[in-house]
Amino acid sequence: MNHPVPEELISAYFDxxxxxxxxxxxxxxxxxxxxxRQQLDETSKxxxxxxxxxxxxxxxxxxxxxxxxxxxATQPALAQTAASATTRRNMRREWTAFxxxxxxxxxxLMMFVSFNQSQFTTNSPTPLPWGDAPLPQVTLQSxxxxxxxxxxxxxxxxxxxxxxxxxxxxRQLQRNLSLSSEPNVARSKMNDxxxxxxxxxxxxxxxxxxxxxxxxxxxxxxxGTSSNSIQPQIQNEFLSYLAxxxxxxxxxxxxxxxxxxxxxxxxxxxxxxxxLKVLFQKRSLQEVEVSDDVSLGKEIDAKDRLVNQQPSIxxxxxxxxxxxxxxxxxxxxxxxxxxxxxADTIGDLVKNHPDIFRNWTxxxxxxxxxxxxxxxxxxxxxNKVFADANNKAQGNSLSQMTDETTTVNAEAEMAVxxxxxxxxxxxxxxxxxxxxxxxxxPLSVSNSIIGNTSNLxxxxxxxxxxxxxxxxxPTATTTGKQLNGINSQxxxxxxxxxxxxxxxxxxHVAYQQSAPAQNKGTSLIANSIVNVNPGGLGGLxxxxxxxxxxxxxxxxxxxxxxxxxxxxxxxQATTNPAP
Amino acid sequence: MNQIxxxxxxxxxxxxxxxAFGQLVERYQNRLFHSLLHLLGSAExxxxxxQEAFVNAFEKLGSFRGQSQFYSWLFRIAYNTAVSSKRxxxxxxxxxxxxxxxxxxxxxxxxxxxxxxxxxxxxxxQRLVQQALSELGEEFRTALVLKEMDGMSYEEIADIVKVPxxxxxxxxxxxxxELREKLSVLLRSEVL
Numbered sequence: 078m079n080h081p082v083p084e085e086l087i088s089a090y091f092d093x094x095x096x097x098x099x100x101x102x103x104x105x106x107x108x109x110x111x112x113x114r115q116q117l118d119e120t121s122k123x124x125x126x127x128x129x130x131x132x133x134x135x136x137x138x139x140x141x142x143x144x145x146x147x148x149x150a151t152q153p154a155l156a157q158t159a160a161s162a163t164t165r166r167n168m169r170r171e172w173t174a175f176x177x178x179x180x181x182x183x184x185x186l187m188m189f190v191s192f193n194q195s196q197f198t199t200n201s202p203t204p205l206p207w208g209d210a211p212l213p214q215v216t217l218q219s220x221x222x223x224x225x226x227x228x229x230x231x232x233x234x235x236x237x238x239x240x241x242x243x244x245x246x247x248r249q250l251q252r253n254l255s256l257s258s259e260p261n262v263a264r265s266k267m268n269d270x271x272x273x274x275x276x277x278x279x280x281x282x283x284x285x286x287x288x289x290x291x292x293x294x295x296x297x298x299x300x301g302t303s304s305n306s307i308q309p310q311i312q313n314e315f316l317s318y319l320a321x322x323x324x325x326x327x328x329x330x331x332x333x334x335x336x337x338x339x340x341x342x343x344x345x346x347x348x349x350x351x352x353l354k355v356l357f358q359k360r361s362l363q364e365v366e367v368s369d370d371v372s373l374g375k376e377i378d379a380k381d382r383l384v385n386q387q388p389s390i391x392x393x394x395x396x397x398x399x400x401x402x403x404x405x406x407x408x409x410x411x412x413x414x415x416x417x418x419x420a421d422t423i424g425d426l427v428k429n430h431p432d433i434f435r436n437w438t439x440x441x442x443x444x445x446x447x448x449x450x451x452x453x454x455x456x457x458x459x460n461k462v463f464a465d466a467n468n469k470a471q472g473n474s475l476s477q478m479t480d481e482t483t484t485v486n487a488e489a490e491m492a493v494x495x496x497x498x499x500x501x502x503x504x505x506x507x508x509x510x511x512x513x514x515x516x517x518x519p520l521s522v523s524n525s526i527i528g529n530t531s532n533l534x535x536x537x538x539x540x541x542x543x544x545x546x547x548x549x550x551p552t553a554t555t556t557g558k559q560l561n562g563i564n565s566q567x568x569x570x571x572x573x574x575x576x577x578x579x580x581x582x583x584x585h586v587a588y589q590q591s592a593p594a595q596n597k598g599t600s601l602i603a604n605s606i607v608n609v610n611p612g613g614l615g616g617l618x619x620x621x622x623x624x625x626x627x628x629x630x631x632x633x634x635x636x637x638x639x640x641x642x643x644x645x646x647x648x649q650a651t652t653n654p655a656p
Numbered sequence: 657m658n659q660i661x662x663x664x665x666x667x668x669x670x671x672x673x674x675x676a677f678g679q680l681v682e683r684y685q686n687r688l689f690h691s692l693l694h695l696l697g698s699a700e701x702x703x704x705x706x707q708e709a710f711v712n713a714f715e716k717l718g719s720f721r722g723q724s725q726f727y728s729w730l731f732r733i734a735y736n737t738a739v740s741s742k743r744x745x746x747x748x749x750x751x752x753x754x755x756x757x758x759x760x761x762x763x764x765x766x767x768x769x770x771x772x773x774x775x776x777x778x779x780x781x782q783r784l785v786q787q788a789l790s791e792l793g794e795e796f797r798t799a800l801v802l803k804e805m806d807g808m809s810y811e812e813i814a815d816i817v818k819v820p821x822x823x824x825x826x827x828x829x830x831x832x833x834e835l836r837e838k839l840s841v842l843l844r845s846e847v848l
Contacts, residue, residue, distance in 0.1 A: 092803060094810045122843050123836050127786060127804045135689035136703055140681050143710040147674060150715065652666040 080107045097617045118358055226454060277575045354424050662726040669717055677714055683728055685710075690733060691806040695798060695847060697790045705741065709734035724815060731806070732816045735798070738793035781842060788838040792831055799824055 082103050089095045090103045107113050660679065668676030685706065692702035712733050713720075720729055789797055798817060803807045808816075812822045817824070836843065 085826055085829040088832055089825050092810070092828070093824065119836050119843065120832055123832055123839070124804060126839065126843060129781070132686070133690050133699070135685040139689065139707055139710075140678065142707050143681050143714075144678065146707070146711045147677060147714050151712070214834055388784070400846065419686055433784070440819070498779050 084113075084116060087116045088120055091117060091124070122355055122358060125352060129352065164408070352430055356426055663722055666717060666720060666722075666726065669714070677717075680713075680726065681710055684730060687727065687806065688731065691731070691801055692734060692738065694786070694789060694801045694805045695735075697786060701738075701741070705734050705738045708737045712737065721756035725812070728808070728812050728816060731802075735816055784842055785839065788835055791838065792834055795819075796827050796831035796834065800835070803828050 082099070086099055093101065103113075107117065138230060215457055570575065662680065665676045665679050669680075688706045688709065689702050692705050693699055696702050696705060702719075707800055709730060713730050716733070720726065791800070792800070795817070802813045802816065803810070810821055810828075814821045814824045819827075
């Protein structure tokens with residue numbers, strides 16, 4: 078069958094390697110050609126298959142062998158120099174030269190170590206036998222002991238018992254930390270993010286309270302945010318050593334003295350999302366659109382809007398970021414399927430892939446409401462009905478849900494959106510960059526609507542933007558301040574905020590952020606922010622690429638416990654420096 | 657974030673601090689090895705190629721101008737090394753022995769469709785995929801591996817293999833077509 082677009086373009090489209098014109102052409106063709114859709118599906122399945130295997134690590138001896146060869150390559154020259162020097166100098170002079178050389182070597186080594194200490198922010202769990210000295214181990218210097226600073230933040234930190242709330246992850250961490258010489262030991266370290274301001278927000282490893290604690294940095298980059306939003310940034314270097322299933326246990330506290338324990342479990346979202354694709358296909362969930370899409374970040378007009386909204390980000394910066402972000406493509410799932418089926422799919426995904434979702438327990442199945450009387454456009458009251466129904470289905474507190482004040486056109490479909498997204502990157506300075514709507518993996522439903530556009534990515538962004546502008550201030554909740562911040566940030570694309578995925582005539586999915594209670598029934602929520610507030614601690618939607626996290630709080634009522642996953646990026650993304 | 661940039665490490669290397677090169681090795685060895693493994697089909701070959709590439713990179717470090725990512729430059733060296741090695745050995749695909757070594761399993765009879773897919777475990781599937789990859793033409797396999805396994809952009813791939821962008825696109829497409837055909841049973845199986 079002849080297609081209006083070459084089949085070759087489907088492959089390129091899958092890779093996000095088509096021009097905007099080609100993209101539009103392909104997407105139009107996809108709508109009319111089941112054969113093309115099948116090709117795209119098969120391409121997706123193949124990709125998932127290729128990514129379904131464990132990533133091979135280099136043999137340990139590789140680095141050692143390289144070292145030997147490099148040393149061998151450089152030593153003859155040194156030896157030749159030394160021999161030449163010997164012929165010209167007497168023994169005393171030789172000793173003098175040797176001593177001077179040694180001093181110079183030591184000095185340079187010290188300089189390097191010092192340099193590293195100022196730059197590196199994490200230990201390497203598997204230091205390489207490189208050079209004449211081991212790689213420098215980073216220690217926190219000139220920082221108060223965690224116990225002290227945490228105790229300063231909140232008296233309860235003086236009591237170490239607070240650390241023992243969750244059992245399994247704690248044991249996992251204990252195992253990891255007790256085997257500190259093994260790979261995959263994750264230790265959070267001081268964040269030296271130069272553009273942030275250190276507040277009295279602390280993060281630490283449970284098992285090494287005094288020794289290895291690291292102040293968290295409250296990220297003031299997010300203008301308009303409340304001071305109780307904490308972004309537990311993970312260092313690039315740190316990420317490099319993480320592996321699937323690693324658990325990082327941290328405590329966070331904010332200036333208001335609310336503290337919480339946060340469990341970060343590393344999950345390879347890339348693999349997870351690929352597996353999810355396969356499941357979608359296998360279960361014939363209809364009208365699934367999968368977009369491994371970079372266009373959210375690349376779309377020109379979207380960028381223009383971003384630049385306008387966030388003047389500190391220049392087009393040039395975005396271009397740099399885009400260049401650096403090729404591995405940070407979105408992986409967005411849109412599903413239009415009964416909620417229980419989707420919930421089952423997610424559950425099975427987790428169940429069948431403990432290798433990916435280790436330490437992760439799916440939430441109870443989500444029962445999304447099937448509205449019998451869809452609200453008509455423009456009738457807020459009926460939308461509220463939907464919102465309430467959704468809230469009820471999710472076990473959320475109605476009082477904490479948002480009242481959609483926007484004009485909506487929800488048609489009461491069993492609409493679900495699943496989003497696994499990675500949408501941040503680093504800019505030229507190595508700082509994280511956030512742009513466009515931020516990601517989450519929401520399974521809750523809201524009712525706002527987006528404009529009618531044929532571009533999936535545009536829809537997504539519009540959805541987020543509309544959501545952002547439409548969301549009210551839930552002042553009745555404990556998180557009103559946060560929501561205000563989120564909303565403004567969301568529309569400003571500055572990195573926080575929740576995300577709503579929407580399609581025309583399809584209720585969006587949205588992460589109803591705020592207190593942990595609202596996490597009940599939400600299976601996958603990408604979180605990048607930990608909010609600590611007097612009413613509890615909750616993860617905010619808004620994945621940020623390599624820092625994207627998924628809240629897996631199974632103890633929703635515990636305001637001091639949040640379990641989060643964060644994306645283990647593909648290796649090139651975690652280890653590549655910014656250009 | 658505060659990771660030392662590649663260029664800074666390179667500058668340290670060029671200033672005589674060999675240990676900085678160790679950081680680069682540490683940073684990229686897994687990625688390089690992983691891609692080479694799928695490209696060459698043998699852990700041993702991949703290690704050799706990676707090792708040689710790193711050493712060559714160290715020796716040529718002064719010629720790195722920073723016009724491309726260090727990894728792309730490094731991979732180009734590795735790729736050329738692998739191609740050169742292939743010319744010497746006359747092969748760049750997976751031998752049965754290599755497959756056995758790589759996977760720890762006996763190689764199959766070479767026909768993925770004869771495998772009982774329902775009984776496959778991860779190792780079986782991995783072996784079949786690797787086998788199918790090895791049966792692709794070198795240029796197709798290279799393009800696909802760099803895209804799928806290494807996450808490179810088409811532009812970077814084009815730069816490494818020195819072909820036009822359109823050729824990269826075409827090669828990846830053809831590679832996928834072939835691979836889909838070779839792995840059709842596996843792709844249809846329920847064990848995925």
